[in-house]
Amino acid sequence: MPETEHELMMLENIYHYPSEKPVRQRDLSRIVGISLGMTNVIMKKLAQKGWVVARKISSRNVQYAVTPSGVEEITRRSFKYIKRTVKNVVRYKDILEVYLTHTRAEGYRGIFLVGKSDFDFILAYLCAILGLEFVNKESPSEGIVGMKLVFSEDTIYPPREDKQGDAEVGASLHDILIGL
Numbered sequence: 001m002p003e004t005e006h007e008l009m010m011l012e013n014i015y016h017y018p019s020e021k022p023v024r025q026r027d028l029s030r031i032v033g034i035s036l037g038m039t040n041v042i043m044k045k046l047a048q049k050g051w052v053v054a055r056k057i058s059s060r061n062v063q064y065a066v067t068p069s070g071v072e073e074i075t076r077r078s079f080k081y082i083k084r085t086v087k088n089v090v091r092y093k094d095i096l097e098v099y100l101t102h103t104r105a106e107g108y109r110g111i112f113l114v115g116k117s118d119f120d121f122i123l124a125y126l127c128a129i130l131g132l133e134f135v136n137k138e139s140p141s142e143g144i145v146g147m148k149l150v151f152s153e154d155t156i157y158p159p160r161e162d163k164q165g166d167a168e169v170g171a172s173l174h175d176i177l178i179g180l
Contacts, residue, residue: 004077006032006034006038006042007042007045007046008073008074008077008078009031009032010028010032010039010042010043010046011046011051011052011066011070011073011074012074013027013028013031013032014028014052014064014065014066015066015070015071015074022057022061022062022063022064023064024061024062025039025040025043025062026039028043043064046070049069049073050067050069050070051066051067051069051070051073052064052065052066052067052070053065053067089122092119092122092177093122093125093126095176095177095179096119096122096123096126096176096177097126097130099176100123100126100127100130100132101130103132103148104130104131104132106148107146108132108146108147108148109132109133109146109147110127110132110133110134110135110146110147110148111123111127111132111133111134111135111147111148111150112135112136112137112140112144112147112148112149112150113134113135113136113137113150113151113152113173114137114138114139114140114149114150114151114152114155115138115151115152115154115155116138116152116154117136117152117153117154117173118153119152119153119173119177120136120152123136123150124136133147135147150171150172150173150176151171151172151173152172152173153172153173153174153177155172
């Protein structure tokens with residue numbers, strides 16, 4: 001994960017941490033998943049940029065607070081992230097719409113998605129729009145006749161030329177979305 005993502009995670013955690021219990025660098029290190037030394041380096045950078053202030057409570061404890069410019073930075077980065085995410089969702093929707101349109105033209109009655117997926121809501125929506133059935137289960141089961149099998153991005157799937165019962169094995173969502 002790039003250092004800038006670590007910065008954002010640390011800013012957000014300091015900002016959202018309960019004020020009655022000061023967040024420690026050790027806590028931030030564990031939450032963000034980086035070494036204590038790297039946490040210290042990033043905290044110094046955040047303070048130099050004016051996004052965080054530190055107040056010494058005792059010889060062993062320091063209380064951190066996000067400054068107004070730090071809150072602005074959280075907002076700016078969060079907005080950029082949301083904007084990038086929405087753009088990607090639209091792009092993935094367009095790719096899946098083409099795939100499903102071809103699936104319908106090939107005579108399939110629907111999609112059988114095997115496994116959990118971050119894209120199942122897009123597939124379900126598009127299937128409804130295109131008049132296709134949509135089934136999502138952990139493994140192929142009854143009722144797959146006439147359905148095209150699609151495997152979630154984290155599911156291992158058999159070679160494309162294989163058949164799974166009476167359904168043709170399609171592809172993994174990962175392959176569909178990257179254009180394989």
